[in-house]
Amino acid sequence: VFLCCYGDQKAHEAILKVLNLESFPREPKLDEWVARATMFDTLQDIVRIAMVGKYTGLSDSYLSVLKALLHASVYCHRKLVVDWVASTDLEDSTKIEAPDAYKAAWNLLKSADGILVPGGFGDRGVQGKILAAKYARENNVPYLGICLGMQMAVVEFARHVMNLPHANSTEFDPNAKTPCVIFMPEGSKTHMGGTMRLGSRRTFFKVADCKSAKLYGNADYVDERHRHRYEVNPDMVPEFENAGLKFVGKDESDRRMEIIEIPNHQYFIGAQFHPEFKSRPAKPSPLFVGLIAASSGQLDKVLQGCSNGHVIPGKHQFSNGPYTPAAHQNTNGHAKKLANGVANGTYYPNGNGVHA
Numbered sequence: 001v002f003l004c005c006y007g008d009q010k011a012h013e014a015i016l017k018v019l020n021l022e023s024f025p026r027e028p029k030l031d032e033w034v035a036r037a038t039m040f041d042t043l044q045d046i047v048r049i050a051m052v053g054k055y056t057g058l059s060d061s062y063l064s065v066l067k068a069l070l071h072a073s074v075y076c077h078r079k080l081v082v083d084w085v086a087s088t089d090l091e092d093s094t095k096i097e098a099p100d101a102y103k104a105a106w107n108l109l110k111s112a113d114g115i116l117v118p119g120g121f122g123d124r125g126v127q128g129k130i131l132a133a134k135y136a137r138e139n140n141v142p143y144l145g146i147c148l149g150m151q152m153a154v155v156e157f158a159r160h161v162m163n164l165p166h167a168n169s170t171e172f173d174p175n176a177k178t179p180c181v182i183f184m185p186e187g188s189k190t191h192m193g194g195t196m197r198l199g200s201r202r203t204f205f206k207v208a209d210c211k212s213a214k215l216y217g218n219a220d221y222v223d224e225r226h227r228h229r230y231e232v233n234p235d236m237v238p239e240f241e242n243a244g245l246k247f248v249g250k251d252e253s254d255r256r257m258e259i260i261e262i263p264n265h266q267y268f269i270g271a272q273f274h275p276e277f278k279s280r281p282a283k284p285s286p287l288f289v290g291l292i293a294a295s296s297g298q299l300d301k302v303l304q305g306c307s308n309g310h311v312i313p314g315k316h317q318f319s320n321g322p323y324t325p326a327a328h329q330n331t332n333g334h335a336k337k338l339a340n341g342v343a344n345g346t347y348y349p350n351g352n353g354v355h356a
């Protein structure tokens with residue numbers, strides 16, 4: 001509606017006038033946007049994603065994740081429904097203190113087509129994230145873990161597959177007996193940001209025949225954005241790989257683990273970087289497309305499309321491919337759960353993008 005009004009009311013002419021750019025008259029190229037918006041209005045088949053996070057301090061990081069989910073859903077011709085699950089509500093202590101909230105959270109998680117655990121800082125709700133990753137792994141439910149969501153999937157794998165009950169991130173237990181996620185500050189002279197590994201860094205694919213490399217168009221490497229201090233303990237990598245957790249993307253030193261996959265799971269991927277930051281309506285993020293495609297029974301088709309050239313190799317970009325993207329809606333009655341209306345498209349100005 002906005003786009004059509006924008007064109008009809010000649011807003012572009014007013015803007016050109018204010019900016020004194022009338023000597024460069026150009027017709028707005030809205031065809032692709034209008035087509036995407038029109039297609040979006042016709043979407044009926046729902047894909048239901050449980051977003052397992054901490055919702056007291058919603059930040060614009062979650063807004064980017066939400067938009068990336070939306071871009072990918074439209075690409076896959078699905079109407080996105082996001083069920084927000086407070087990770088603390090999945091924890092055993094909630095079972096005792098607030099049994100209804102516990103039950104509701106688990107019901108939402110179990111009825112989701114796919115599970116996403118986004119990034120975060122601080123230990124509140126971390127156990128719930130581990131439980132969500134465990135549920136996804138054990139039940140072959142599509143899972144995408146971003147940054148902390150990847151780290152918690154690694155801790156979960158260590159504890160429950162490798163039988164290392166004391167596995168933890170040193171962010172949450174500095175004296176962890178089995179430190180499988182550790183503090184790895186980056187001593188870069190060219191990048192600012194204190195001890196935080198921040199901004200664009202390169203990930204090299206180490207395994208050609210993995211889902212994430214295919215989704216990225218069989219690229220050799222990809223540049224994605226980072227904001228974290230902790231990483232998978234590189235000394236434990238061989239142990240993890242022997243147990244079936246694969247590190248398919250690493251940095252140039254081979255010491256920083258960037259992408260994990262469980263090959264015999266339909267879609268279990270974690271990224272140390274934040275793929276959501278580079279997602280755009282016409283260029284949905286590949287790892288999000290993978291999550292939505294797997295959650296809607298289309299992963300094989302999408303992976304095939306990738307190898308048929310629907311992705312520009314070596315670039316973080318999807319072609320328009322067989323689908324035409326559009327914008328987000330949330331019509332399943334979950335709107336009342338949405339903190340601050342973020343999923344309804346309301347701008348959420350919290351300032352700094354850091355989880356409280």
Ligand SMILES: NC(=O)CC[C@H](N)C(=O)O
Nearest residue numbers: 119120147148228229230
């Ligand atoms: N952005 C994130 O999810 C950060 C994860 C974790 N807290 C770290 O600092 O490494």
